[in-house]
Amino acid sequence: MRSLTNLLGDINETFWFPPKASSFAEETDSFFMAIMWISVVFFVLIVAAMVYFVMKFRRRPGYRGDSSALHSNTLEITWTVIPTIIVIWIFARGVYGYMDMMTPPAGDTIDINVTAQKWDWQFQYPNGAISDELFIPNERNIRLRMRSIDVLHAFYVPSFRAKSDVVPGRVTTMWFRPIMEGDFDLFCAEYCGDKHSEMIKKQGVHVLDMESYETKLAELAKPPSHPVYHGYWLYKNRGCKACHSLDGKKIVGPSFQGSWGETVQLSTGESIAFDDQYVQESIYKPQAKFRSGYEKASQMPSFEGQLSLEEVMSLTAFMKEMKNEAFIKLVSDEDGLTPEEAKSYGISDEAVAAKDEGSESGGKGDPANEMPAEPNK
Numbered sequence: 001m002r003s004l005t006n007l008l009g010d011i012n013e014t015f016w017f018p019p020k021a022s023s024f025a026e027e028t029d030s031f032f033m034a035i036m037w038i039s040v041v042f043f044v045l046i047v048a049a050m051v052y053f054v055m056k057f058r059r060r061p062g063y064r065g066d067s068s069a070l071h072s073n074t075l076e077i078t079w080t081v082i083p084t085i086i087v088i089w090i091f092a093r094g095v096y097g098y099m100d101m102m103t104p105p106a107g108d109t110i111d112i113n114v115t116a117q118k119w120d121w122q123f124q125y126p127n128g129a130i131s132d133e134l135f136i137p138n139e140r141n142i143r144l145r146m147r148s149i150d151v152l153h154a155f156y157v158p159s160f161r162a163k164s165d166v167v168p169g170r171v172t173t174m175w176f177r178p179i180m181e182g183d184f185d186l187f188c189a190e191y192c193g194d195k196h197s198e199m200i201k202k203q204g205v206h207v208l209d210m211e212s213y214e215t216k217l218a219e220l221a222k223p224p225s226h227p228v229y230h231g232y233w234l235y236k237n238r239g240c241k242a243c244h245s246l247d248g249k250k251i252v253g254p255s256f257q258g259s260w261g262e263t264v265q266l267s268t269g270e271s272i273a274f275d276d277q278y279v280q281e282s283i284y285k286p287q288a289k290f291r292s293g294y295e296k297a298s299q300m301p302s303f304e305g306q307l308s309l310e311e312v313m314s315l316t317a318f319m320k321e322m323k324n325e326a327f328i329k330l331v332s333d334e335d336g337l338t339p340e341e342a343k344s345y346g347i348s349d350e351a352v353a354a355k356d357e358g359s360e361s362g363g364k365g366d367p368a369n370e371m372p373a374e375p376n377k
């Protein structure tokens with residue numbers, strides 16, 4: 001257990017709590033402990049008094065109790081006034097903390113858009129960059145504007161003591177100020193369907209120093225121009241990976257591995273070629289055709305208006321490549337395809353290079369000039 005081992009070394013993380021990684025943590029934890037100790041003290045007092053009275057006034061031969069309860073004004077006023085003061089104090093401090101969490105500091109925030117969907121998170125930064133994990137700078141106020149494209153989700157980073165529902169049809173705002181660099185866990189804290197647990201991102205929140213943050217953002221803002229790599233990038237960042245695996249496993253929808261060019265069985269019994277037409281239709285109108293065994297695919301939202309034709313072409317190029325053993329091997333491992341691996345595979349076009357050099361164009365180049373060195377061997 002991480003918390004147990006860290007008891008010895010890292011005093012920031014206690015037996016009860018994850019690291020205090022945001023400015024809310026100190027207040028939240030001390031308030032929690034205060035309420036807990038108040039409860040402990042009253043529990044002990046009340047149970048001790050109860051046990052004592054049970055013993056002292058038990059029924060026994062020759063003992064007769066009073067028929068009516070004794071009355072003491074002093075006692076009654078005391079046990080009314082003291083708890084009342086305590087609960088008012090708890091209420092006041094709770095309101096104070098809540099107001100602080102609900103009110104982002106005016107004019108001094110970095111605003112990041114969050115989109116939740118079944119079953120992944122997407123983050124969009126001020127420079128237009130998108131990612132599936134959250135990157136933020138340390139010691140800055142972060143404001144999240146959160147939207148859900150399907151059902152109720154909840155954004156929760158325990159180390160920040162920050163949590164908020166993400167409600168379809170509404171834009172919810174939350175803020176926090178990270179105070180230590182590191183990688184922290186992100187949870188969806190609202191049961192949102194059978195793959196709810198897929199929305200847990202272990203170490204998926206990265207608090208960086210300002211310089212690394214800016215470098216990371218510049219890198220994320222440049223979609224690769226090579227169609228195959230661009231398709232993979234979209235797959236990773238636009239939520240496809242939540243339901244379509246690359247290793248052949250069935251998650252929610254069919255795996256992308258080896259599907260291209262095959263004849264697939266539809267739930268209607270009809271057979272159809274897995275080709276450009278089918279891919280495009282399935283992205284824009286997921287409800288049009290269900291593959292046999294995937295009738296529940298109706299869960300997929302339409303990407304019409306969200307993915308351009310060019311992006312669909314890139315995704316198609318990527319799916320085509322998912323027939324190629326060498327490529328599958330590269331993308332199927334835990335970390336996915338790194339720019340270095342993309343180069344080693346032959347996607348060593350200016351797209352990948354653009355990420356290193358920070359070239360201004362960053363656009364998608366002419367696919368004709370940028371085929372992989374050894375496509376579909």
Ligand code: CUA
Binds near residue numbers: 192
């Ligand atoms: Cu999203 Cu649970």
